[in-house]
Amino acid sequence: MIYTLCWEENNFVRDIKVNRAQKIAETITVLKDGSILPPDLDIEKIRIFSKRKGEYINKKASYEQEEIFQGDILYIR
16 A cells, blocks of 8 residues: 655655554654654654544554554644
């Protein structure tokens, strides 16, 4: 599944390919570990907003559990 991850604060926009069973926070951790996102980004303090759903989603859940689909746009806030 491919979705777009945006972080307006840092002008970050990336298409991300993930397994639907992966937890959203795990993706953020992988991106931090790979130096794609800043290593000092505190996962506990950010929120993830789904543009399609129009609401914040649980970052500790999987993409499947949060009903995130191919082509969705998620924002780090």
